[in-house]
Amino acid sequence: MNCLQAEEHFSAHFEDTLDYQTLQGFEGHLAACEACQREYVRFQESVKAVQQLPQIEPSPYFMSTLQQRLATEERDPSSLKAIAATGWKQLLNGLRRPKWALGGIMALILAAAGTYFYQEGPLFNQDLHQVSVSSTSQKQQIVPLPEAFPSAQQSRRLVGDDSQLQRRSILSTPAQPMQQRYMLKQVSYTNASTSGGL
């Protein structure tokens, strides 16, 4: 038995659980090795010192506090507020894990992007006359039907094909009132400054 092997048996020898053969080997090594003898003595003393640490007592209010908490626990699960609070706590605890936190952040980004594109899209912007403004020559634009635009000045701002507008207006079905009021129109701009201030 060498010093490292002897060290592995310190606890077993201290607790007197070594089998006869190992005990012979261990004690034979210790008898021949002064360093291991010293280490084993220090080992025994440190274990005894740990075992002699005083017991820590609970406060005198331990039982009464526990009883109060138990009484609350009995009531809480039935109330929706407690269930909701627990749910949120679990969700927030879950988000503390890096994997879940990353997933949560990705979900938020996707949700934000989805909301942004949804708001920019024609369905959300039915009350706006113009989808977007840019310097490109071809734009898709939502234009109210002529009756929804009584002002001639406003009508002039939109440079486009009136016949196409009317054709689309006729094609819209009465079953879709919102679509009837608005239509998509291809509008050409030569220049923003010359097309009525767009």
Place this chain on the structure above:
Amino acid sequence: MPELDDELMERYQKGDENAFTLLVRRHQQPLVNFIARFINDKDSAEDLAQETFIRIFKAANRYKSENAHFKTWMYHIASNLCKNELRNRGRRDRYRVDNVVNSGSDSDGDAEQIDLIASAPANPELQPEIALERKELRNAIQKAIAELPEQYRLPLVLRDLQGLSYDEISEVLELRSGTTKSRINRARLMLKEKLKPFI
């Protein structure tokens, strides 16, 4: 002869609430001692011990004595709560270290550890110098235990401070008996090195 824990649990499962109170009275002190020594914080130890009993209270109907003994089940629950607490504390500490520069928080931590030792009952018969020496040694031991890695500290506390058998510790930690023995021996060797200046 006092009733066994498993018998008390059975009585509690049948509706006898006094049986649960008896179990709490029987185990509150060892449990608080175990948690306080393991997480090195007496105040949180009381909270966690109560939380352990609340978990037992809630899960009492699912408890089966043939699967685990009450004591090992209780320590298993408490160990998991302690591990969670230490993990959360680690996160908070990392956050604090990231956000507080040289604020002297380390000295606060030391004060907390010493408070834990000071709260233990002193022996009035000892001479003041010897008492002080012993207190210093206790502080050093508690500090050394707190510095052990969690996987070694837990079996050491269960063995040398709570007096559980190797089989019970294996049951609490869900480890094989050989692993438990080797971890306890390793923990004791580490502790011996840490206590070199004192012993």
